[in-house]
Amino acid sequence: MARIVLTGGGTAGHVTPNIALLPALKEAGFEISYIGSKAGIETELVKEAGLPYYGISSGKLRRYFDVKNFTDPFRTMKGFAEARGILKKLRPHVVFSKGGFVTVPVVHAAASLHIPVICHESDMTPGLANKLSIPFAKKVCCNFDETAASLPEGKALVTGLPVRAQLFEGSREEALSFTGLSGEKPVLLVTGGSLGAASVNEAVRRILPELMKTFDIVHLCGKGKLDPTLHSRDGYVQYEYVGPQMKDLFALADIVISRAGANAICEILALKKPNLLIPLSLEASRGDQILNARSFEKKGYSIVLQEEQMSDASLLQAVKNLYSSKDDYVKAMEASPQKDSISMIVDVIREAAGV
Numbered sequence: 001m002a003r004i005v006l007t008g009g010g011t012a013g014h015v016t017p018n019i020a021l022l023p024a025l026k027e028a029g030f031e032i033s034y035i036g037s038k039a040g041i042e043t044e045l046v047k048e049a050g051l052p053y054y055g056i057s058s059g060k061l062r063r064y065f066d067v068k069n070f071t072d073p074f075r076t077m078k079g080f081a082e083a084r085g086i087l088k089k090l091r092p093h094v095v096f097s098k099g100g101f102v103t104v105p106v107v108h109a110a111a112s113l114h115i116p117v118i119c120h121e122s123d124m125t126p127g128l129a130n131k132l133s134i135p136f137a138k139k140v141c142c143n144f145d146e147t148a149a150s151l152p153e154g155k156a157l158v159t160g161l162p163v164r165a166q167l168f169e170g171s172r173e174e175a176l177s178f179t180g181l182s183g184e185k186p187v188l189l190v191t192g193g194s195l196g197a198a199s200v201n202e203a204v205r206r207i208l209p210e211l212m213k214t215f216d217i218v219h220l221c222g223k224g225k226l227d228p229t230l231h232s233r234d235g236y237v238q239y240e241y242v243g244p245q246m247k248d249l250f251a252l253a254d255i256v257i258s259r260a261g262a263n264a265i266c267e268i269l270a271l272k273k274p275n276l277l278i279p280l281s282l283e284a285s286r287g288d289q290i291l292n293a294r295s296f297e298k299k300g301y302s303i304v305l306q307e308e309q310m311s312d313a314s315l316l317q318a319v320k321n322l323y324s325s326k327d328d329y330v331k332a333m334e335a336s337p338q339k340d341s342i343s344m345i346v347d348v349i350r351e352a353a354g355v
Contacts (some may be wrong), residue, residue, distance in 0.1 A: 001029055001030070001031045001095045002028075002029060002030050002031070002037045002094075002350075002355040003030065003031045003032075003033070003090060003091060003092040003093050004025060004030045004031070004032055004033075004092055004094050004095070004096060004349065004351050004353065005032075005033050005034070005035055005053075005086075005087065005090060005092040005094075005095045005096070005106070005110075005284075006018045006021070006032060006033070006034045006035075006095075006096050006098070007034065007036065007037040007095065007096070007097050007098070007102065007103045007106040007107070008036070008042065008097060008098030008100050008102070008103055008248075009037050009040040009041065009042035009058075009100045009101075009102040009103070010040055010042075010100035010101055010102065011041065011042055011100065011261075012039070012042070012045065012263070013122065013261050013263035013264065014042070014098050014099050014100035014103075014263075014286065015036075015041065015042045015045045015046065015098070016045070016164060016263060017098055017120065017122070017161055017162040017163075017263060017328070018034070018046075018096070018098050018162075019045065019049050019164060019343065020162035020163055020164040020252055021047070021096070021162050021342060021345060021346065022049060022051075023165065024342045024343065024346045025346060025349070028346055028349075028350060028355075029355070030349075030353075032051055032052075033051065033052045033053075033054065033090050033092070033110065034046045034051045034052065034053050034054065034326070035046055035053075035054045035055075035056060035083060035086060035087075035102075035106050036053065036054075036055060036056075036102055037055060037056065037057075037058045037102040038055035038056065038057065038077070039055075040058075040100075040102065042100075042102075043055065046175065048243070054086045056078075056079040056082040056083050056102065056105060056106070057075045057076075057078040057079040057082060057105075058075060058076060058079045058101050058105065059103075059183035060104040063186075074124070076101075076104060076105055077105075079102070079104075079105035079106075080105035080108055080109050081158070083105045083106045083109035083110075083293075084109040084113065085266075086110055087106075087113055087115060088113065089203045090180060092110075092115060093115075093116070093352075093353035093354065093355065094115065094116045094117070094118065094349055094352045094353040095107065095115055095116070095117045095118070096117075096118050096119075096345075096349055097111040097118070097119045097120070097130075097133055097137075098120050098122075099119070099120065099121065099127060099129055099130050099133075100129055100338070101129050103129055103130075103133060104129050104132050104133060104316065106133075107119070107132075107133040107136050107137070108136065109131075110136070111136035111309055115164065115276070116138050116352040116353065117133070117136055117137045117138060118137060118138060118139050118140075118141065118345075118348055118349055119133050119134055119137040119139075119140045119141070120140070120141040120142070120143075120159075120161075120345070121134075121140055121141070121142045121143065121147055121151075122142075122143045122161055122261075122262030122263060122266075123143070123144075123147075123184070123261075123262045123288040123291070123292060124144050124146055124147055124288060124291035124292055124295060125147065125150055125288060125291065126151070126285070127288065128286075129176045129237055134151065134152065134155070134255075135152075137155065138155070138352050139155055139156075139157055139272065139348050139352065140152075140156055140157070141157050141158075141159040141344075141345050141348060142156055142157070142158055142159070143158075143159075143160055143161045143262055143266065144292075144295060146295065157344070157348060158339075159339060159341050159344040159345050159348070160223045160266070160338075160339035160344070161262060161263060161266040161341055162341050162342045162345060163266060163267055163270045163341070164267075166192055166244075167247045167250060167267060167270070167271060168247075168248070168270075168271070169247055170246075170247035170248045170249070170250050170251030170252075171247075171248050171251055172248070172251045172252050174245075174248040174251075175218075175245070175248035175249050175252035176252065177250055178245050178248060178249075179237045179249075179252070180216055180237065181216045181218075181235065181237065182216070184216075184237075184240070185214065185215055185216045185235065186214065186215055186216070186254040186255070186323065187215060187216050187218060187252050187253050187254050187255075188211065188215040188216070188217050188218070188253070188254070188255055188256075188319065189217075189219070189249055189250070189253035189256045189257070189259065189273075190204050190218070190219045190220065190221075190256075190258075191220040191256065191257070191258050191259075191264065192220065192221065192222055192258075192259050197221075197222065197259055197278070197280075198222075199307060199310070200227060200257065200259070200298055200310075201219070201221045201222070201225055201227075201313065202276055203310055203315050204217075204219065204257070204315070205227060205230070206287075206312050207312050207315060207316050208230075208233075208236060210316055211316070211319065212235050212236065213237075214323070215323075216235045216236070217235065217236045217237070218239075218252070218253065219236065219237065219239070220238075220239055220240075220241065220242060220249075221237040221238055221239070221240065222240060222241070222334060223240045223241060225240065226238055226239075226240060230257070232337050250267075250271050253273055254273070254274075254323070254326065255273065255274045255275065255276070255319070255322050255323055255326055256268055256273045256275040256276070257275070257276045257278065257319070258275055258276070258277055258278070259277070259278060259279065259280060259289060260277040260278070260279035260280070260289035260290070260292045260293035260296070260304075261289060261292070262288075262292055263309075265292060265293075265296055265301075266279065269296070269301055269333055269336060270338075272330050272334060273289075274322055274323075274325075274326035274329040274330060275301070275302050275303070275322070275329070276299070276302070276303045276304075276305060276318050276319060276322050277292075277293040277302045277303070277304050277305070278294060278304075278305050278306075278307055278310060279292065279293040279304070279306065279307065279308065281306070281307040281308055290306070299317045299332065299336065300329065300332035301329060301332055301333050301336065303318055303321060303322050303329075305318045
């Protein structure tokens with residue numbers, strides 16, 4: 001039986017695409033293990049998927065000054081030694097890296113053992129972790145056509161992003177039962193990703209009275225970001241994070257407000273949900289979400305509101321515009337060229353593994 005190690009972590013967006021590959025990898029005959037950090041979000045998500053999990057030390061690669069910049073390289077070196085020991089034990093035929101800082105020591109350890117590596121880059125331009133990993137990869141699967149131009153010649157393969165099959169199995173009725181909403185109003189789903197989005201949370205809550213004249217609201221706000229004063233408000237429900245119920249919440253949603261992380265927007269596109277994207281600002285990111293959002297806006301899939309331009313009035317108007325034109329956005333998404341991402345990626349993995 002062929003063996004594969006999956007790696008990726010730090011946010012759900014670096015983990016759920018790996019999980020989306022599991023059924024096809026199992027069908028292809030792979031024995032699957034996972035290497036992630038010792039305390040990241042991936043520990044819970046991967047264990048829920050029933051995979052053998054190995055945690056290693058990892059350090060964050062920061063682009064700004066922080067005292068941890070002096071200590072985290074040693075954590076990364078320790079992670080390299082730990083990953084190398086795990087890989088020598090597991091003897092995988094291939095490593096598939098979805099990105100995130102924990103993947104850097106894993107990819108470098110695999111290269112030192114002459115184990116083939118396949119990377120996946122979700123965003124328009126590679127993040128720092130992938131930049132450090134790509135030189136060691138046989139192929140780099142990417143999400144956007146534009147990404148190929150920034151990758152080494154001969155390595156890029158546009159596959160799209162693996163989307164969990166479960167997301168297409170959502171039930172509106174199950175969501176109504178879960179949330180306690182009546183189903184009498186259209187539903188606005190607000191999500192800032194697995195870590196939440198404080199500025200979006202605050203802006204949405206400030207205009208709740210106006211929003212709730214038209215919508216019931218499901219608000220996924222991130223760990224520690226619940227507002228206890230809103231717990232009993234009719235027509236508004238809030239959660240830090242949801243797992244299996246996410247598919248049902250998507251089925252319930254008529255429109256979506258989201259950050260513009262690649263994983264999130266590709267799931268929204270696959271589900272054909274009219275959406276307002278509020279990308280992370282340049283002050284808080286390297287600008288990848290802004291590029292992702294521009295691409296979706298150009299293709300007619302999304303309305304985009306830059307965080308620097310977000311006010312109570314502009315957010316409310318953008319939501320109104322989105323809802324009034326929702327059918328146009330659905331039509332544009334229905335016309336998008338969908339790729340069989342999972343099959344394409346598994347074929348690349350099989351080729352690298354020699355099976």
